[in-house]
Amino acid sequence: MDFKHLFVCVAGCLAVTSYGKGGDAGKPKDWPVFSSVVYEGNDAVFTKNPLRKDEFYNPILQGCYPDPSICRRGDDYYLVCSSFAMFPGVPVFHSTDLVNWRQVGHALDRPSQLKVHDTGTSNGVYAPTIRYNPHNEMFYMITTQVSGGFGNMMVKTKNPEEGWSDPIKLHFNGIDPSIFFDDDGKAYIVHNDGPKKSLWKGHRVIKLWEYDVETDKLVPGTDKVIVDGGTKLDKHPFWIEAPHIYKKDGKYYLMCAEGGTGEYHSEVVFVSDKVDGPYVESPNNPILTQRYLNPMRENKIEHAGHSDVVEGKDGKWYGVFLGIRPNEKGHSLIGRETFILPVDWSGTFPVFENGLIPMEPKQKMPAGVENKQGEDGYLPCGNFSFTDDFAGKALDNRWVGIRCNPEDFVSFVQGGLRIEPFGADISEKKPLSALWLRQMHGNFSFGATVDYRPRSESDLAGIACMQNRNAQIVLGLTKKDGRTMITLVRRLKDKTEILGESEIVGKRPVRLQVEAQGEDFRFSYSTDGHVYHNVGGKVDGAFLSTTVAGGFVGNVVGLYATSGNNR
Structure with a gap:
């Protein structure tokens, strides 16, 4: 890295420090570590229309x-x-x-x-x-x-x-x-x-x-x-x-x-x-x-x-x-x-x-072209899965931040990816310590394992879906009355609502997951990787659509942490 790029990176990090961080995020050992991310899409249109050798998906x-x-x-x-x-x-x-x-x-x-x-x-x-x-x-x-x-x-x-x-x-x-x-x-x-x-x-x-x-x-x-x-x-x-x-x-x-x-x-x-x-x-x-x-x-x-x-x-x-x-x-x-x-x-x-x-x-297919979608580094199309264990020490290009560079809050550690929590809550129009993938299917699941022990009600880490700051839902670990809790919180327009919560006993990593069939979203967690417990029942995901939420962007799913939780 030359001096010019070093200066740019340092300046960028300082800028994010001034407007992104806040609250008491604790020490790195307290920050959440995410691993074993799996996104999987399964739309009927692709199942019902299998490809021939000379075809590709649009x-x-x-x-x-x-x-x-x-x-x-x-x-x-x-x-x-x-x-x-x-x-x-x-x-x-x-x-x-x-x-x-x-x-x-x-x-x-x-x-x-x-x-x-x-x-x-x-x-x-x-x-x-x-x-x-x-x-x-x-x-x-x-x-x-x-x-x-x-x-x-x-x-x-x-x-x-x-x-x-x-x-x-x-x-x-x-x-x-x-x-x-x-x-x-x-x-x-x-x-x-x-x-x-x-x-x-x-x-x-x-x-x-x-x-x-x-x-x-x-x-x-x-x-x-x-x-x-x-x-x-x-x-x-x-x-x-x-x-x-x-x-x-x-x-x-x-x-x-x-x-x-x-x-x-x-x-x-x-x-x-x-x-x-x-x-x-x-x-x-x-x-x-x-x-x-x-x-x-x-x-x-x-x-x-x-x-x-x-x-x-x-x-x-x-x-x-x-x-x-x-x-x-x-x-x-x-x-x-x-x-x-x-x-x-x-x-x-x-x-x-x-x-x-x-x-x-x-x-x-154009004449002479072979379909390699999903192979040799080419992006997949149709129904596919995306997995990331963060072992490569560099983020896949499909991961993005919202309002700030992921490099300013992520670090690769043994066992996964550590996120340094910012003081901004996901409902604020501020840089978020969250890593996002675009939703790519109507029917999909997204899950991640998080190793995290929140210290206060201001601490939260988990997975989230977001279309904008007033159309989002978070499944995360936090503290409540001294107990570690799994909580599902939805923000719709200007109203924040806890849809469900459950106490977590023990210190082992927790698997968090969202499954969506069209607009029917279900959130769950597992402490053993086998048995999953639903939180909040079935959630109507229509509020995450452009039709309802407005704007120009689709829903994103991702890994989120904050030291400024206000739920």
């Missing part, structure tokens, strides 16, 4: 990985997604065939790049775009960070797997920026912005700027509105956003999301002879949506949109986009995931193949 990234963006350099594809208040931020994935993906890190992995310590779970980092500039052999990731005073910003690197620069602030309003590199080496930034005068609810514009690659600055006075309102203006389209520019056969194409991120979500496209317009919309818009379909269809995928396309090595085009897999009650606890479809660009305008009819849970 989505390609299960869990809350929305707003995907993709680029290509030679034989390598890189993909990024929104991360909101998660730390590290903006996960980076790599593939050579568009089917098998490895996570190779995060674009924002240190405090100088990411300041989300005081923001809500659905705030933070929105809608990143990743692009490769062949003129300087540099990768760029541009995004909106609605926290920490960043606003619109960019980082860059020669190698997405070896870290990214400190942020370059971009001084313009609006959200969802994207960068485009033309054949002559010139660069342009395009983004969503507000109109000079709003003519209807959801009226937005798409604006273009010239960008100086040498100075990494916008060219003053070059901003221009290239789309005002969206498509079919007589119908008052709403929320034209997430713009990307592509060049094909000498023409410029502008592709955008439209209709908001809910049931009316869609993808639309425009064409122009010049990069700054005028842009003419496709007569066949939208080119991707699920909004017109029978709501009673099987294996529903909804809210499709916010796409990015890339030309494959086979000369065909492919598009990644977000969508949700709602449960039978129409709710989404998993959140918005990343899907992929081939794109037919044989005519003037691109069209997503099968993007306007009910999407299937399986896709045909």
